[in-house]
Amino acid sequence: MTSETADTPNPRANAMLVETLAGALRSTESGLTAVPDLLARVLTEGSWRSFITPRGEHVEHDGFEDFVTTPPTHGIGSSLGLIRRVVGDRVDVLDLLDQALQGNSAQRRCTDIVDDVNEVGGIEPRAPGSSAARGMRWLSDNRPDLLERVTAGELSTNAAMIEAKQRDKMVSVPVHKPDRVARALLKQMTPDERRQLVDLLSAELDT
Incomplete structure (x- = not known):
């Protein structure tokens, strides 16, 4: 959403970082290598929440996915799938991404809802203390083959952990x-x- 009067800190400073990230995502392979570190800064500093566009519009986002998918210059015009693929096995950045997406229904659909169970009215609950980020870290250390399928969008983190026999499949x-x-x-x-x-x-x- 956009606002021209919202009083939020450093929106002009945030704008430069947001524009740099958007440009890196649209660039060649060499430019894409900068994305993980740029994304880490955007997430750590919260730059995505409030910034000024080149036209002087004050933009605010309540959810990170909205920031990612909104076309430039009010967002970066990308997708969570592409973001995850570019980040690759940088579990530190994936952890930050998971934190930004917590509570986001779209992220839950991508990672933790088991489709075949959902068809009969049940979903798999998160195991206590587990999260997509914890799962990604475990996969990075122990099952890079499954991590590759997760980052390619073939499996959810939860499904990969079940396949690796690190989580029990549960229905509700x-x-x-x-x-x-x-x-x-x-x-x-x-x-x-x-x-x-x-x-x-x-x-x-x-x-």
Whole structure:
């Protein structure tokens, strides 16, 4: 969103950093190498939140994705996918990016919603103490092959951690709707796991 009267600190100083980042993203491969460090500064200093355009307009953004996707000069005219690909394995910058995106529904859709579970009404909750940034750090240290697929947009961080057997796949469904519980479990469990569940439920019913 834009405003010409908002009283926020250093919007003119922020503008130069924002314009430099936008230019680097549009440049050649050699210019792209500057993006991670520039992005780190923009995120650390909060420059994306408030700046002055070359036409003297005072621009403010409430969300980082809005700043990324808004065309120049009110934003940088890019995408989160491109940003992540250019940042690559710079986990320090990815950590800052994750912090900026926390609470952003679009980021949650990109990283933590498991589509096939969501089809039957459940989503996978975040494990306590885990985050996309923590997962990216672990993948960088232990599974660079999966990290490459995450940065290419093929996998979410959460799906990669599940594939690496570092997180359990979980579903959340309303317990008062047995049909939805059954569909979710049938879709997510192996035949052996289903049989074990049936045995356990039958044993409980017999007691």
